[in-house]
Amino acid sequence: MKSIWKSVAAAGMGLAMSATAALAGPLMDRINSGEPIRIGFANEVPWAYPGEDNKPLGFVNAYVLGVLHEMGYDNITPVVTDWGGLIPGLNANRFDMVTGGLYILNSRCQNVAFSEPMAKVGDAFIVPKGNPKNLNNYEQIAKAGATFVTGAGYNQVESAAKGGIPDGDVMTVPGPTEILAAVKAGRADAGGVTYFTAQNLAKQSDGSVEVSDVSQLPEWTQNWVGIGFRKADQDFVDKFNEAQKKYLGSDAMMKAVEEYGYSKDNLPGDKTSAEVCKMR
Known part of the structure; x- marks a missing residue:
C-alpha cells in the first residue's frame, strides 16, 4: 500500500x-x-x-x-x-x-x-572512458559527426540543435538508464544530461564511462x-x-x-x- x-x-x-x-x-x-x-x-x-x-x-x-x-x-x-x-x-x-x-x-x-x-545547474556529457573522441561541448560533437543521445523532453534536445548537431545525429530515449546503456554499448558517443545526473551515471558504470570536461561548455548551458x-x-x-x-x-x-x-x-x-x- x-x-x-x-x-x-x-x-x-x-x-x-x-x-x-x-x-x-x-x-x-x-x-x-x-x-x-x-x-x-x-x-x-x-x-x-x-x-x-x-x-x-x-x-x-x-x-x-x-x-x-x-x-x-x-x-x-x-x-x-x-x-x-x-x-x-x-x-x-x-x-x-x-x-x-x-x-x-x-x-x-x-x-x-x-x-x-x-x-542553478549546468549540463554535462557521459562519454566512454578516456573520452576517445574528445567530446566536451556540443560544437565538438557536431564537428566530429558523433552520435548524441539524451532523454525525450530533456533540455539537451534544444541545446544540441543550438550547438549545431544535426537532428539525424541525435538519439532520444526514455531516461538516464537508457542513455547510459547507449553509451556503454557504443550506440552513442556522448550522452547529454545534467551534471548531477552525469556524476551518478558514471558511478553506476563500473568505470566504463566518465563525465566530460564541463569547463569547455559555454555559459548558455547553465540553467x-x-x-x-x-x-x-x-x-x-x-x-x-x-x-x-x-x-x-x-x-x-x-x-x-x-x-x-x-x-x-x-x-x-x-x-x-x-x-x-x-x-x-
Whole structure:
C-alpha cells in the first residue's frame, strides 16, 4: 500500500470558502477540500526519484517538502511518471506540481507557471572512458559527426540543435538508464544530461564511462531550476514563492539536500523566473 504523508491541511481553512473561492485556483480548491497535494516526478537520481512505496527522494523533492512544510502543508501524495509525461500530466490534472527538476526554459514557460528558481545547474556529457573522441561541448560533437543521445523532453534536445548537431545525429530515449546503456554499448558517443545526473551515471558504470570536461561548455548551458505548476494555480505559486524566500539557503534546507550533492554553489542567485524565461 502506498505511503501517504498525512498530517496537516491548509492554513486558513477556517476562512469562509465563499470569501476565497473566486480567487482560489484548482490546487487551493483541493487543499481547502482536504485533498492531498500531488507532487509529480520521474526517476531522475539525484534530482527526484521514488524510494520504497514511492517515497519522494532526491534534492528537489526534499526541497519542495521543506517549503510546503513551511507553508503548513504536509498532506502529500507522490505521483511517479516518465520524464516526458511530467508537463502533460501536470496540465491534465494528474498531479499538482512538478518536482522532477525542470529547467526554466522559454519553451516550457509557455505551458507551465514556474516558481522562482531553487538551483542553478549546468549540463554535462557521459562519454566512454578516456573520452576517445574528445567530446566536451556540443560544437565538438557536431564537428566530429558523433552520435548524441539524451532523454525525450530533456533540455539537451534544444541545446544540441543550438550547438549545431544535426537532428539525424541525435538519439532520444526514455531516461538516464537508457542513455547510459547507449553509451556503454557504443550506440552513442556522448550522452547529454545534467551534471548531477552525469556524476551518478558514471558511478553506476563500473568505470566504463566518465563525465566530460564541463569547463569547455559555454555559459548558455547553465540553467536555473524551478518547480512547475499549472498556470491556473498562480495564487498558490505566489504563496510558495513567499515561503521559499525563507527556506532557500537556510540551514534546514541545506541539511535536507546535502546527502544528494546539492551545495551552496548550486544556489540560484538573484535571477527571477520571469528573467530566466526570457533569456533561456
